[in-house]
Amino acid sequence: MGILITLGLALLLAFWAAASSGLLWRTRRLSASERATLAKYAISYQRAHAKDKARMERIVATMVHDKEWLGVGLEVADEMKVMIGACAAQLLVGHSDLVLKHFERFVIYPDSYRDRRTGGMRQGEVRPAAGTIVISWDDFVNGYAHTRDAHNVGLHELAHALWFENSIVNGEDHFLPPVLLQRWNTLAEAEMGRIRAQAPSFFRDYAGTNAAEFFAVAVEYFFEQPLEFREALPEHYAVLCSLLKQDPAATLVLN
Ligand SMILES: [Zn+2]
Secondary structure (H helix, E strand, O other): OOHHHHHHHHHHHHHHHHHHOOOOHHOOOOOOOHHHHHHOOHHHHOOHHHHHHHHHHHHHHHHHHEEEEEOOOOOOHHHHHHHHHHHHHHHHHOOOOOOOOOOOEEEEOOOEEOOOOOOOOOOOEEEEEHEEEEEEEHHHHHHHOOOOOOOOHHHHHHHHHHHHHHHOOOOOOOOOOOHHHHHHHHHHHHHHHHHHHHOOOOOOOHHHHHHHHHHHHHHHHHHHHHHHHHHHHHHHOOOOOOHHHHOHHHHHOOO
C-alpha cells in the first residue's frame, strides 16, 4: 500500500512538473478534421516547409484546445478556432515554443462591435489586464480574403498580444532581444515622425498613432506585402525578420 501511494505521488509530481514546464500542452495534437481545415484554408500553412508545418500544428492545437473561447452572439465553431489559431501560428512559427501564455481567452464577435468606452466601432482589441484577445469574425475573414492589402485584423491584434507578452513576466517573457528592440524602436520613431509630418510613408497613417500601433501595422505589411516592404524599408524589414525569426519575402520567392 505504501509503495502504491509513493508511486501515485511520484506520478502526480511528474505530471505537475510536465504541466508547469509546458511539456503537456506542447504535445497537444490536432484532430484529423482540424488538420484538414488547416490544410484547406490556411495559406501560410500550405506554403510552409514540413518542419514549420509541425510547429504550426502545435501552435494551432494549443490555441484551439488550451485557450478559452467565448462567442458574443455566436457559437465559436471549431473551424473558427483553427483559423484564428493558424493566424497565431503564422506570427509565432519562428519562435520555437511561444504560445502567448498570458492570453488565455479569445472573445469572438460576429461583426464589428461598439466600444463601450469610446462609442466607436471596433474590429478587435487586446485586453492585457484580462488576458483576452477580442476579434470580429467578419473582419477576421475579410483580412484573409484580401491577402495583399496589408489590412489583417487577426495579425494586427495578435501582434499587439505578442508585444505585450514580451514584457509580462510569466516564463515566456523577454524573448525579443533588447538590442533588436532598441533598433526597432529607433527605426519606428523615425518612420512615425515621417507619418506625423505627413511625409510619404510606406505604411498607412494609422501606424503613426504610437509605438504599439506602429508594430501591429508593420506586422500586417510584413505578411501581406513582404516584397514591397523589404524594397521600401529594408532596415525595418530586416529587424522585423530578426524579431519574428522568419522572412516571408524569401518564402514567397521560393514558392
Ligand atoms: Zn491596434
